[in-house]
């Protein structure tokens with residue numbers, strides 16, 4: 001039996017749809033029951049090996065999975081090349097806190113992330129410069145565009161070309177418009193898997209990868225309000241990549257950079273080396289995580 005390797009593009013009803021490089025038609029594969037018992041897990045984006053059980057029907061049995069480069073638990077996605085934190089310059093207003101939450105998720109999942117600001121045609125004076133001043137020095141590229149007017153689209157297209165990417169961001173920022181401006185052949189809505197259950201048509205969202213400008217795009221930016229669920233204070237701290245540079249100045253180890261008397265991070269904030277908005281987001285996220293944990297404890 002031939003052994004092949006492919007990427008899981010979607011996973012539905014116990015079937016995995018795998019794309020073998022250079023072949024356009026997908027293979028429909030199952031995981032052997034024995035493997036399931038051994039807690040074998042397979043996610044969209046994984047690269048799996050499989051035995052071809054029927055080359056005519058393009059069916060196979062999964063035999064193993066390659067180690068993941070990164071993993072996003074919700075929505076469940078493996079091996080993303082890029083996470084696009086998508087915002088608007090206005091309507092809805094840019095939120096530093098939301099940006100920091102999305103970047104934190106990517107940071108914790110070890111996925112490279114960029115910030116994208118749509119609706120630059122409507123940007124309040126100084127906003128784009130302000131956002132760039134906060135994020136570029138800590139290694140986040142900031143792309144601005146107007147999906148409506150077409151400005152900035154080409155640069156973003158170049159950045160995403162050939163990548164497996166996921167977009168996350170508040171609704172109304174124009175993710176659909178942006179994705180469409182880059183590649184009008186991708187339609188995230190028709191990419192949904194729908195099934196008929198009881199009262200008419202019920203649409204369930206499964207993370208799947210759709211062909212997008214020579215790469216793939218995850219069709220599920222379903223990040224909603226659950227952003228911080230399951231995070232600990234330590235994880236929040238670890239997600240602020242620029243803090244580590246200043247921790248040598250903290251008297252306590254570990255230091256939460258909140259109430260401790262001698263703190264390199266707080267000094268860096270006071271000196272303007274760490275941006276005040278990032279530090280504020282950190283404090284807000286810590287408080288939110290504590291609240292979530294208390295709620296969880298009371299259940």
Ligand SMILES: Nc1nc2c(ncn2[C@@H]2O[C@H](COP(=O)(O)OP(=O)(O)OP(=O)(O)O)[C@@H](O)[C@H]2O)c(=O)[nH]1
Nearest residue numbers: 119122146147148149170171172173174175176177
């Ligand atoms: N001024 C301006 N409006 C835009 C731009 N891009 C999108 N919009 C508008 O923003 C609104 C939301 O855009 P959509 O692409 O539909 O976004 P959505 O599907 O509502 O929300 P998400 O896809 O979840 O972001 C629509 O009214 C668009 O016309 C832009 O570049 N400039």
Ligand SMILES: [Zn+2]
Nearest residue numbers: 250255257263
């Ligand atoms: Zn400290």
